[in-house]
Each structure stands twice: as C-alpha cells, then as structure tokens.
Amino acid sequence: MQTEILIYDGFDELDAIGPYEILHGAGFQAELVSLEPTERIVASHGTQLIPHGSLAERPDLLLVPGGGWRDRKPVGTWAEYERGVIPAAIAERHRAGSRIASVCTGAMLLAQSGILDGRPATTHWAAYDDLRGHGVDVHTEARVVDDGDVLTCGGVTSGLDLALHIVEAELGADAATFAARLLEHDRRQEVFASASAG
Numbered sequence: 001m002q003t004e005i006l007i008y009d010g011f012d013e014l015d016a017i018g019p020y021e022i023l024h025g026a027g028f029q030a031e032l033v034s035l036e037p038t039e040r041i042v043a044s045h046g047t048q049l050i051p052h053g054s055l056a057e058r059p060d061l062l063l064v065p066g067g068g069w070r071d072r073k074p075v076g077t078w079a080e081y082e083r084g085v086i087p088a089a090i091a092e093r094h095r096a097g098s099r100i101a102s103v104c105t106g107a108m109l110l111a112q113s114g115i116l117d118g119r120p121a122t123t124h125w126a127a128y129d130d131l132r133g134h135g136v137d138v139h140t141e142a143r144v145v146d147d148g149d150v151l152t153c154g155g156v157t158s159g160l161d162l163a164l165h166i167v168e169a170e171l172g173a174d175a176a177t178f179a180a181r182l183l184e185h186d187r188r189q190e191v192f193a194s195a196s197a198g
Helices: 013-025 077-083 085-096 106-113 125-132 158-171 173-183
Strands: 002-006 029-034 061-064 099-102 144-146 150-153 191-193
Touching: 002 013, 013 029, 013 158, 013 173, 061 085, 061 106, 077 085, 077 106, 085 099, 085 106, 099 106, 106 125, 106 150, 144 158, 150 158, 158 173
Parallel strands: 002 029, 002 061, 061 099, 099 150, 144 191
Antiparallel strands: 144 150
16 A cells, blocks of 8 residues: 655654554655655655655545644744645545655644644644634544544644554554554554545
8 A cells, every 4th residue: 555654844753653563564665755856855854764765646545744733933833834735735635545644743734734624633632622613523532533534633642653553453452453563652542433434
C-alpha cells in the first residue's frame, strides 16, 4: 500500500516519524513527502529532514501530522490551516480516492479541507473545541477514530496506535502485535469505528 506522510515546516516530529517507523517496518511502501519539491523540512523541534519526494496525486493512504496548533506560530499546523494550500491538497486526494489519516492536530487540516464535516473524529485535547467548530462529531474517549476512508487519532503518541490499527486492518492482528512488540510499545486500543469503517 502506497503510504505518504506529508511533512511541512513546523510539523511535530513524533506525529510523523512514529507512524512512519511502524508502517515502513511492517512492509508498507511508506515515504515522507512534502507538498512541493523542497530540499529540506524543519520540524517543530528543529529536526531537519530531506523528503523522499513530493505528494502524489493519489496515494493509497495520506497521513497528515500536526504540530504548532496551540502556539499559533508562523510555521506549523496553524499556519498551514490559515494558508489553506495543504487542506486543498488533502481534499483533492480524498476526492481522487485516497484514504486520509491524521495524527494529533493534523485533524485541523483535515477539518479545514472539509472532509470531516459531520463525521466522527478526534484530535489533541487542546483542539477539541476547534474541531467541534467545524461541525465534527468529536470522540474524546477514543484514541483512534476509524470512519472508513478517514482516520484520526488523538495527541502525539496516539499516532503509534493509529499506525498499529492500520497494520492490523491490512495485515492482521499478529502483524500489529509483532510491530508493537518490536517498539516495546504497550498498545492502547480505544478505537471508535463507525459503520462505514466496515
């Protein structure tokens, strides 16, 4: 499954790298990509990354990290939400048939794209009200929300559980258990799955 994790200046490192390690390690064709060609991306804590490439027109799975929502910095999720270019790209990929996932406040970029309107989702606790402001059915009890073609998860470390949920759905429970064991991660499975998650 072609999996692209969209990185941008100011994204939170663990939001992207945690899921990347799990998905890549499980054999997914996972890449860290930028929206447009660029030599490097600087994450929220100063880590500099060289993207594998730029966002495809229709990856099987597009995962969007968060970072910098609460701080309202000139780079990060808030800045990209205001700029609107990444939300537009998310909406385009969703219309083309990509499954979309977010970690933490990456859900705010999905909300700005319009793909969460009236749907169940979750995000970092500090952005619950912001997400509700988009007409989203916010599930504060869930670590992962699976609504079929759109998946969201709570704050930072829940990205590990989101990735393990995806591994289990695609490769089975044993593969997810093994992936969690490799990381020595105590998996949390508070998942809300809608009827469309089938």
